Amino acid sequence: MGWFSKFLTSSLGQKVVMSLTGLFLIVFLVVHLAGNLQLLADDGGRSFNEYAHFMTHSPLIKTISYLLYAFILLHAFQGWALWRKNRLARGAQPYAVHRLRAVNTNPRIASRMGWIGTVIFVFILVHMYQFWFKMKIGDIGVVRYDGQEVKDLYTLVATTYQNLGFVLFYVVSMVVIGAHLWHGFQSSFQTLGINHSKYSPLIHFLGKLYAIVIPLGFALIPIVFFVKHA
Amino acid sequence: MKQLDGHIPPGPLKEKWTTYRSTMPLVAPNNKLRLDIIVVGTGLAGASAAASLAELGYNVKVFTFHDSPRRAHSIAAQGGINAAKNYKNDGDSVWRLFYDTIKGGDYRSREANVYRLAEVSANIIDQAVAQGVPFAREYGGYLDNRSFGGVQVKRTFYARGQTGQQLLLGAYQALSRQVSLGKVELYHRHEMLDVVLVDGKARGIIARNLLTGELERHAAHAVVLATGGYGNVFYLSTNAMNSNVTAAWRAVRRGAYMANPCFTQIHPTCIPQSGEYQSKLTLMSESLRNDGRVWVPKKVEDAEAIRKGLKTALDIPEEDRDYYLERMYPAFGNLVPRDVASRAAKRVCDEGRGVSPTGKAVFLDFATAIERYGQSKAHAFGIHQPDAATIRRLGEQVVEEKYGNLFEMYEKITGENPYKVPMKIYPAVHYTMGGLWVDYNLQTNIPGLFAIGECNFSDHGANRLGASALMQGLADGYFVLPYTIGVFLSNEIRTPRIATDLPEFEQTEQEVRTRLESLMQIGGSQSVESFHRRLGKIMWEYCGMARNAEGLRKGIQLIRELRKAFYKDVFIPGSMDEFNPELEKAHRVADFLELGELMCIDALHRNESCGGHFREEYQTEDGEALRNDEEYAYVAAWEWTDINQDPVLHKEPLVFENVELKTRSYK
Amino acid sequence: MKLTLKVWRQQGPNDKGGFATYQVEANEHMSFLEMLDVLNQQLIEKKEEPVAFDHDCREGICGACSMVINGQPHGPMQKTTTCQLHMRHFKDGDTIYIEPFRAQAFPVVKDLVVDRSAFDRIIQAGGYISVDTGQAQDGNAILIPKETASEAFDAATCIGCGACVAACPNASAMLFVSAKISHLALLPQGKIEASRRVQRMVKQMDEEGFGRCSNVTACEAECPKGISVSHIARMNREFLKSVFGAPEAV
Missing domain, CATH: 1.10.1060.10 (Alpha-helical ferredoxin)
Incomplete structure (x- = not known):
């Protein structure tokens, strides 16, 4: 297994880890959004609460969720390690003037993935504290559907999103995630060596579409709640 | 004067190399491991030789003054490399390549060497392909060829316009492989400043570590110089800024002979000088003359108006233009050989009809070609009676397909759009056929000192054909020297490692140190660059495209005066013990100041015109070169004596047993 | 054209280095390196040390030239080496920052020369x-x-x-x-x-x-x-x- 650890610590191996964990998180976002959109269903939160109950009780989902936490941490830690390495490689003396030009990417985003990622990491911490942590152990009300007791996450969400501060925080965070995806989506393909004159334009297009649609979908939820209840 | 012996093996021309190669003394593999070789220079010749010698088992030390071996100026060669492969089924053969080269060299090169060059040419292509050189291919996957000036077959292999780069990278990679295997020690940013002779044999060099200024002694059983040509003696040339003669010249100062130093190739299509500040000239491919028409205004007044910016080329009506190449050489027109085209351009500019602000440029006009191509393309598209704008647009498209990258480069440098206004071109120094005298083994007259590539004089006579420089550099490095160096080294297998604490090393190092110190101590007020520029002007004026006895004598006088001024008033900032590019330059210019005089002396002694050497006194009634085979069919090898004495001439007669000496005509 | 140059000067790998300001008179036909030649000539005439920079073929193929001009390696023109960059792309009165290629793996040798x-x-x-x-x-x-x-x-x-x-x-x-x-x-x-x-x-x-x-x-x-x-x-x-x-x- 020496070869595998050597691979993981090589520059290209580190990048592959970033790419694969990133792609996993990209897929997760779709699932997450699909589930969350049930918040907008007009049934007093029943479908969402049942969904949340299922998600926290299915052994398969549980396993996947641990994988998810691990990947978020791995992606963040590896990203931090790369950022450090890259800063070192850049050298102690910065350019007095530096104009960044790029092809086919937004260099301002691409060169700041570390910082953008840090903001996202903070967002994830807050987000998990607000919902996941409270759901797990915190004080959260319960509702009964057909005789079964289910934690009422819906109400927690609804209450949270009546606070304008939180709504803004979520919307801004979604913009930041959009920026991260704007570069990260196509970048993860490039790192895996998937670059083809015929198909890459499609990947780039899908990446940009994804970076707009998914965060927009997420951002809609707090906005709708705020507008509906305020 | 003594008669020199080229040690050409006996036997029929076609069998000389094969027989010689099979019967020459060899060095056994275990003995190779005990022999050290120094290679100076990492261009095509140096890198290929160092790699090949290391592959054979010799211990090689290789030196370059660049930061990397890959920067050598071979990298800038554009057009291609010749090889007698006959892939095109057009009747090419080793004999034809040999004959073209001998004739192109105006019968001033050795038959045996040139034949060997033609023989190994095919192997070079194979070797380069195996190394991964991405030569141009046809749709079927086979190697593509194109045609080059002066020959009637397609034998030039190419990799877009960067053939030299790709071949050099191939050799560099082969060299890098030997470095990684520990067979080659690479010294970058090291400049050879002297060769060390022990008991009359070359046994090492003194090199300066350019980063620290430290002088280092390096010993070996043999020393190979692959240090390129000396075209920069003219200051302005197509050579790289750092190309210099120092390594070769230091060998001359130690007794090596300099052969035919006056044979310089002037390339007719270069972008002209735009001002006094200019540092170098850029070549535009010869292929442009296929479609471009060369002209200047008939009237001096028009030329003056253009120079002052009052008129442009487009203001000169057709009847006031002089398409002088077409007028003077109707048979070949704009496609006369390089030397002829260059001299004609000089002639019309000397008449005051030059067209750039400096007065030294002629037009290369594509309007006729654009018109012709446009008409034919319009016809192909079925456009009847096309208007002028359509013709122009279509014509420009065709020209762009053919020469787009060259036009782009021209525009980048001059800021003028060559589709709209004619290009301006002027001849420039490009290559030096002369160099260190070597025998058939590529060994100089100093035992153990070898010279390969442009650094030696051997294969191109008085004029080199296009796409042959790459061929010669690689032939020497891959396929000739690795064999012939064995002839010398087979007698050295009992010689132990050469120690660098021998008194000869100490003394040579001291001499180098003294020389550098004396340069530093001058403490004058003029920059090295300014002397180099002045030397260039003298050389160009009196030993350039056309020379005459009076001018050459004057040139010699002026160079001597300039040399005196240099040693009195040059200023070199900084110190010896640090990275000091000005000191490097000063040392090189000091050597150019001696070489320049020798070039004039050689040009003065050669009372004939041949190839790149045109003596105005020796021309036919129509102003063509007049060779004198009776008296000058020899190699002039000059022995250095003393700065205040004339060099001694040694002759190596050129014997032509296989080709008949003829006069070239392009009328 | 009159230009103000802010050139990175550094004696050696261990020197801290810093910018020096020079005024230079150039014309639009010069290449960028020829403009630096003019500067160096000025410096030599004043018996100062010229700016060290790597250069050789000056036709865009050897890869020796290495400087960052106004924050861009080889300057503002794309697909152009410094030696092929001409002064007509600058304006009279411009201030130009010239720095070496910077990276930990490319230590500065002197001024604009890196290893x-x-x-x-x-x-x-x-x-x-x-x-x-x-x-x-x-x-x-x-x-x-x-x-x-x-x-x-x-x-x-x-x-x-x-x-x-x-x-x-x-x-x-x-x-x-x-x-x-x-x-x-x-x-x-x-x-x-x-x-x-x-x-x-x-x-x-x-x-x-x-x-x-x-x-x-x-x-x-x-x-x-x-x-x-x-x-x-x-x-x-x-x-x-x-x-x-x-x-x-x-």
């Missing part, structure tokens, strides 16, 4: 095809599709100047390394060693202290030969193929 021998060591690690002189078969015995030869050439056109490293926010050398890996991996002659080559070259690249690629593509934008980042993708493929496909001992 790029890391590139040589990467090539030595495996950037070649192992063929001895004389072993080769006939050139036409290996058929290579025109498009493949052309793509290999596009990678092989790299001049080894290091602008990619200088431009990259991470000082990554992946465009340089991948250009060689891609050039050789595309050709049938080079495929034989492709696995070993990519592993060795990547290892050497890492050891030299270059950064990691984050696909910013500034390298391609600043490459004077316009080498595409698609070669980096090919390197990544070759690497994965080698790590997961080839036997361990490479």
Whole structure:
């Protein structure tokens, strides 16, 4: 297994880890959004609460969720390690003037993935504290559907999103995630060596579409709640 | 004067190399491991030789003054490399390549060497392909060829316009492989400043570590110089800024002979000088003359108006233009050989009809070609009676397909759009056929000192054909020297490692140190660059495209005066013990100041015109070169004596047993 | 035109270095390096030390020139080396910042001169095809599709100047390394060693202290030969193929 650890610590191996964990998180976002959109269903939160109950009780989902936490941490830690390495490689003396030009990417985003990622990491911490942590152990009300007791996450969400501060925080965070995806989506393909004159334009297009649609979908939820209840 | 012996093996021309190669003394593999070789220079010749010698088992030390071996100026060669492969089924053969080269060299090169060059040419292509050189291919996957000036077959292999780069990278990679295997020690940013002779044999060099200024002694059983040509003696040339003669010249100062130093190739299509500040000239491919028409205004007044910016080329009506190449050489027109085209351009500019602000440029006009191509393309598209704008647009498209990258480069440098206004071109120094005298083994007259590539004089006579420089550099490095160096080294297998604490090393190092110190101590007020520029002007004026006895004598006088001024008033900032590019330059210019005089002396002694050497006194009634085979069919090898004495001439007669000496005509 | 130059001056690798300001009179026909020649001539006349900079062929192919002009390696024009950059792209009265190529793996030698021998060591690690002189078969015995030869050439056109490293926010050398890996991996002659080559070259690249690629593509934008980042993708493929496909001992 020496070869595998050597691979993981090589520059290209580190990048592959970033790419694969990133792609996993990209897929997760779709699932997450699909589930969350049930918040907008007009049934007093029943479908969402049942969904949340299922998600926290299915052994398969549980396993996947641990994988998810691990990947978020791995992606963040590896990203931090790369950022450090890259800063070192850049050298102690910065350019007095530096104009960044790029092809086919937004260099301002691409060169700041570390910082953008840090903001996202903070967002994830807050987000998990607000919902996941409270759901797990915190004080959260319960509702009964057909005789079964289910934690009422819906109400927690609804209450949270009546606070304008939180709504803004979520919307801004979604913009930041959009920026991260704007570069990260196509970048993860490039790192895996998937670059083809015929198909890459499609990947780039899908990446940009994804970076707009998914965060927009997420951002809609707090906005709708705020507008509906305020 | 003594008669020199080229040690050409006996036997029929076609069998000389094969027989010689099979019967020459060899060095056994275990003995190779005990022999050290120094290679100076990492261009095509140096890198290929160092790699090949290391592959054979010799211990090689290789030196370059660049930061990397890959920067050598071979990298800038554009057009291609010749090889007698006959892939095109057009009747090419080793004999034809040999004959073209001998004739192109105006019968001033050795038959045996040139034949060997033609023989190994095919192997070079194979070797380069195996190394991964991405030569141009046809749709079927086979190697593509194109045609080059002066020959009637397609034998030039190419990799877009960067053939030299790709071949050099191939050799560099082969060299890098030997470095990684520990067979080659690479010294970058090291400049050879002297060769060390022990008991009359070359046994090492003194090199300066350019980063620290430290002088280092390096010993070996043999020393190979692959240090390129000396075209920069003219200051302005197509050579790289750092190309210099120092390594070769230091060998001359130690007794090596300099052969035919006056044979310089002037390339007719270069972008002209735009001002006094200019540092170098850029070549535009010869292929442009296929479609471009060369002209200047008939009237001096028009030329003056253009120079002052009052008129442009487009203001000169057709009847006031002089398409002088077409007028003077109707048979070949704009496609006369390089030397002829260059001299004609000089002639019309000397008449005051030059067209750039400096007065030294002629037009290369594509309007006729654009018109012709446009008409034919319009016809192909079925456009009847096309208007002028359509013709122009279509014509420009065709020209762009053919020469787009060259036009782009021209525009980048001059800021003028060559589709709209004619290009301006002027001849420039490009290559030096002369160099260190070597025998058939590529060994100089100093035992153990070898010279390969442009650094030696051997294969191109008085004029080199296009796409042959790459061929010669690689032939020497891959396929000739690795064999012939064995002839010398087979007698050295009992010689132990050469120690660098021998008194000869100490003394040579001291001499180098003294020389550098004396340069530093001058403490004058003029920059090295300014002397180099002045030397260039003298050389160009009196030993350039056309020379005459009076001018050459004057040139010699002026160079001597300039040399005196240099040693009195040059200023070199900084110190010896640090990275000091000005000191490097000063040392090189000091050597150019001696070489320049020798070039004039050689040009003065050669009372004939041949190839790149045109003596105005020796021309036919129509102003063509007049060779004198009776008296000058020899190699002039000059022995250095003393700065205040004339060099001694040694002759190596050129014997032509296989080709008949003829006069070239392009009328 | 009158220009104000802010030139990085640094005595040696251990000196701290800093900017010096010079006024220079140039004209639009000069190349950027000729403008610096004028400056150096001025300095020498004042008996000051001229600005050291690497340069050689001055026709855009040797890869020696290495300076960052107003924050861009080789200056504002794309696909143009410093030596081919002409002053007509600047205006009278401009202030121009001139700095060396900066990266931990390219230590400054003096002023604008940097040490790029890391590139040589990467090539030595495996950037070649192992063929001895004389072993080769006939050139036409290996058929290579025109498009493949052309793509290999596009990678092989790299001049080894290091602008990619200088431009990259991470000082990554992946465009340089991948250009060689891609050039050789595309050709049938080079495929034989492709696995070993990519592993060795990547290892050497890492050891030299270059950064990691984050696909910013500034390298391609600043490459004077316009080498595409698609070669980096090919390197990544070759690497994965080698790590997961080839036997361990490479």
